[in-house]
Amino acid sequence: MSVLLEVSDLAKHYPVKKGIIRQKQVGAVRAVDGVSFSLRRGETLALVGESGCGKSTTARLVLRLIEPSAGSIRFDGQDVTGLDDGGMRGLRRRMQIVFQDPYASLNPRLTVGDAIAEPMVVHGIGNDASRRAKVQELLALVGLRPFHADRYPHEFSGGQRQRIGIARALAVEPDLVVCDEPVSALDVSIQAQVVNLMKDLQARLGLSYLFIAHDLAVVKHMADRIAVMYLGAMMEVGGKGELFARPRHPYTRALLSAIPHPDPSRRGSVTPLGGDVPSPMAVPPGCRFHTRCPYAQERCRSEVPRMREIAPGQQVACHFSETLPDVPAAQSNGLTAIAAHRLALYDAARHKVG
Amino acid sequence: MQQELLRVEGLRTVFQTSSGLVRAVDGVDLSVARGRTLGIVGESGCGKSMLSLSIMRLVPQPGRTVDGKVLLEGRNLLDIPTGDMRQVRGGQIAMIFQEPMTSLNPVHTVGRQIVEAMKVHSPKDSAAALKEQAIAALKRVRIPSPERRFDEYPHQLSGGMRQRVMIAMALACRPRLLIADEPTTALDVTVQAQILDLLRELQAETGMSIILITHDLGVVAEMADDVAVMYAGKVVERTSARALFEDPQHPYTLGLLGSVPRLDEDRDRLLAIEGAVPPPFAFPDGCRFNPRCPFAIARCRTEMPPLRLVEDGHEVACHRAPIEKALAMESAA
Numbered sequence: 168m169s170v171l172l173e174v175s176d177l178a179k180h181y182p183v184k185k186g187i188i189r190q191k192q193v194g195a196v197r198a199v200d201g202v203s204f205s206l207r208r209g210e211t212l213a214l215v216g217e218s219g220c221g222k223s224t225t226a227r228l229v230l231r232l233i234e235p236s237a238g239s240i241r242f243d244g245q246d247v248t249g250l251d252d253g254g255m256r257g258l259r260r261r262m263q264i265v266f267q268d269p270y271a272s273l274n275p276r277l278t279v280g281d282a283i284a285e286p287m288v289v290h291g292i293g294n295d296a297s298r299r300a301k302v303q304e305l306l307a308l309v310g311l312r313p314f315h316a317d318r319y320p321h322e323f324s325g326g327q328r329q330r331i332g333i334a335r336a337l338a339v340e341p342d343l344v345v346c347d348e349p350v351s352a353l354d355v356s357i358q359a360q361v362v363n364l365m366k367d368l369q370a371r372l373g374l375s376y377l378f379i380a381h382d383l384a385v386v387k388h389m390a391d392r393i394a395v396m397y398l399g400a401m402m403e404v405g406g407k408g409e410l411f412a413r414p415r416h417p418y419t420r421a422l423l424s425a426i427p428h429p430d431p432s433r434r435g436s437v438t439p440l441g442g443d444v445p446s447p448m449a450v451p452p453g454c455r456f457h458t459r460c461p462y463a464q465e466r467c468r469s470e471v472p473r474m475r476e477i478a479p480g481q482q483v484a485c486h487f488s489e490t491l492p493d494v495p496a497a498q499s500n501g502l503t504a505i506a507a508h509r510l511a512l513y514d515a516a517r518h519k520v521g
Numbered sequence: 522m523q524q525e526l527l528r529v530e531g532l533r534t535v536f537q538t539s540s541g542l543v544r545a546v547d548g549v550d551l552s553v554a555r556g557r558t559l560g561i562v563g564e565s566g567c568g569k570s571m572l573s574l575s576i577m578r579l580v581p582q583p584g585r586t587v588d589g590k591v592l593l594e595g596r597n598l599l600d601i602p603t604g605d606m607r608q609v610r611g612g613q614i615a616m617i618f619q620e621p622m623t624s625l626n627p628v629h630t631v632g633r634q635i636v637e638a639m640k641v642h643s644p645k646d647s648a649a650a651l652k653e654q655a656i657a658a659l660k661r662v663r664i665p666s667p668e669r670r671f672d673e674y675p676h677q678l679s680g681g682m683r684q685r686v687m688i689a690m691a692l693a694c695r696p697r698l699l700i701a702d703e704p705t706t707a708l709d710v711t712v713q714a715q716i717l718d719l720l721r722e723l724q725a726e727t728g729m730s731i732i733l734i735t736h737d738l739g740v741v742a743e744m745a746d747d748v749a750v751m752y753a754g755k756v757v758e759r760t761s762a763r764a765l766f767e768d769p770q771h772p773y774t775l776g777l778l779g780s781v782p783r784l785d786e787d788r789d790r791l792l793a794i795e796g797a798v799p800p801p802f803a804f805p806d807g808c809r810f811n812p813r814c815p816f817a818i819a820r821c822r823t824e825m826p827p828l829r830l831v832e833d834g835h836e837v838a839c840h841r842a843p844i845e846k847a848l849a850m851e852s853a854a
């Protein structure tokens with residue numbers, strides 16, 4: 168698969184100023200601080216990490232909704248960091264975004280049909296009639312009904328609004344869809360509907376997703392590859408199988424072991440990571456994770472670990488990833504036979520009904 | 522048999538709205554054992570928060586608790602005078618909420634707020650003694666340098682730290698029961714793990730009971746001894762946490778279990794539950810889950826299934842549970 172998006176050493180620093188009349192810069196928020204990754208066509212790359220680690224800022228940088236302080240973004244082989252508005256116009260159509268908050272991201276005064284058609288109008292695609300037809304096609308694609316086009320957003324539930332947001336993003340037939348926590352605000356039953364829909368659409372339309380989430384179970388379900396961020400920087404990137412089975416960065420391990428599993432036989436396996444995330448205005452020197460890392464050594468406090476490949480397709484920024492103790496294999500029995508049987512009956516009955 | 526601390530019977534809380542009568546809590550029965558954790562799980566709007574506010578007699582206007590009993594060690598809290606209830610709140614029963622920032626006052630220091638909370642129950646203590654107790658309370662919830670934090674404002678603390686302060690305040694008077702309404706929903710998983718760990722340690726220390734409200738089945742499995750699953754204002758399944766996962770019976774429980782992606786298996790599609798929770802003023806007749814239930818039959822649309830015992834200590838409100846037997850009988854007929 169060819170590379171669609173390539174991000175190198177991307178940074179966004181916000182100056183912090185003090186003083187009322189003669190503002191002096193006293194520091195900087197290092198929201199994104201040297202991030203590199205690539206996304207192949209038809210692939211889903213997930214960005215994960217605790218809140219404030221720079222996921223949304225990275226998303227906005229990729230879409231060039233904000234300007235980077237340093238680094239480059241290549242989209243389909245073309246460096247977009249230097250492009251002017253005219254140059255960006257054609258590319259904007261090819262990259263769309265779906266936001267977390269389905270309530271805030273739709274204009275309450277536009278009908279759903281107009282909201283979905285809006286990006287086509289902006290990009291001058293088609294005429295009224297062809298756009299109306301496209302809206303109908305998109306509504307069907309995301310599992311909504313034709314008459315929904317004439318309704319207003321407040322008449323829809325959270326899951327339905329998220330479907331509208333997806334239809335709107337797909338209206339201009341993008342190659343890349345950046346999804347910033349698209350299911351985080353939804354109830355689990357609705358989250359499952361939207362996740363299923365997004366996977367179906369990807370298979371049908373060959374979409375590439377940059378998928379931002381903080382729920383690692385959702386990420387494991389959606390993504391092909393995963394990039395783990397901490398305090399503005401990348402800690403580990405790898406294929407999902409490898410990364411979950413053999414996490415090579417202490418922070419990835421900490422994230423994984425913090426997840427409570429829906430399985431009471433695994434109770435007590437959650438091990439919390441100590442301390443809080445430091446402020447992005449005062450990033451620790453050396454390895455930025457050293458203040459919380461259980462394996463930190465002297466070297467970690469002074470020397471920044473470079474991102475390096477330690478297995479095919481798996482990159483880690485840790486001095487000691489080869490010598491970390493092995494993670495004990497997760498002891499999980501999965502579902503009981505009767506639970507699995509009833510879930511299968513549920514699934515079968517649902518297909519019969521629906 | 523576990524010793525019972527709290528027993529809720531037939532609790533009903535309604536809101537009269539312009540769209541109709543909202544039955545937020547509609548005949549709920551619960552029991553909380555001493556020193557144990559009851560998990561209450563369900564999706565948004567199913568009545569979890571209104572249930573806990575009803576227990577505390579803090580239902581907001583125009584809501585009213587119109588029926589039922591809340592028995593704390595045999596005493597019905599719905600019958601006692603308002604003044605006595607104030608003593609129960611923060612005394613025997615304390616509560617923490619999802620968003621610690623909105624429950625803390627931004628203009629007062631953390632220390633002052635803890636002291637105020639403690640004053641209600643020990644008005645005779647001197648200022649110095651209260652300060653000492655407040656610092657001890659911060660220490661108990663493992664806040665580093667509590668003397669310094671005492672003089673800080675809520676905005677100077679991280680989300681996890683604020684939730685610790687809320688827990689410190691809630692536990693200041695050594696309650697017998699802590700009601701925690703989605704205490705970790707707004708937090709990162711790493712911070713959630715710290716808070717859950719803390720709650721567990723404090724429970725072991727004090728022997729308090731916990732009602733833990735959550736929509737996260739992982740949190741239930743990690744924390745709860747017993748579970749009640751709520752849907753549309755009613756408890757639809759009630760059992761031990763172990764039985765809920767090993768022998769899930771109610772179709773809504775099955776739908777929830779199938780909707781959460783699991784780290785221990787790879788599935789292409791999640792089960793998902795069709796449709797959405799009905800609006801609260803328009804609950805369907807019969808079983809409230811029937812429009813979304815793949816197993817629904819004619820009877821489900823007219824007759825409300827009561828909670829009934831299907832196994833020892835396992836109650837389910839479904840006409841057709843266990844479903845494999847019902848389906849086998851149907852295909853035999």
Ligand SMILES: Nc1ncnc2c1ncn2[C@@H]1O[C@H](COP(=O)(O)OP(=O)(O)OP(=O)(O)O)[C@@H](O)[C@H]1O
Nearest residue numbers: 536538543545564565566567568569570571572801
């Ligand atoms: N002031 C009010 N007026 C009318 N209806 C209300 C009011 N407050 C709550 N309700 C309704 O009561 C029902 C239960 O609400 P509750 O807050 O208990 O849900 P919940 O299970 O805690 O949901 P969440 O997971 O979103 O916190 C909902 O249908 C809600 O719309």
Ligand SMILES: Nc1ncnc2c1ncn2[C@@H]1O[C@H](COP(=O)(O)OP(=O)(O)O)[C@@H](O)[C@H]1O
Nearest residue numbers: 181196198217218219220221222223224225447
């Ligand atoms: N416009 C801004 N000015 C200053 N700081 C900002 C701005 N936008 C984001 N930040 C800071 O950058 C960091 C990363 O933010 P964000 O990308 O939103 O994180 P995430 O999406 O991972 O939660 C945070 O510390 C945030 O407060």
Ligand code: SF4
Nearest residue numbers: 454457460467485486
């Ligand atoms: S470089 Fe050192 S501090 Fe950083 S993650 Fe590796 S062991 Fe921990």
Ligand code: SF4
Nearest residue numbers: 808811814821839840
């Ligand atoms: S009573 Fe009927 S509709 Fe309700 S959960 Fe059981 S089978 Fe489904």
Ligand SMILES: [Mg+2]
Nearest residue numbers: 219222223224
């Ligand atoms: Mg974000």
Ligand SMILES: [Mg+2]
Nearest residue numbers: 569570571702
């Ligand atoms: Mg609630």
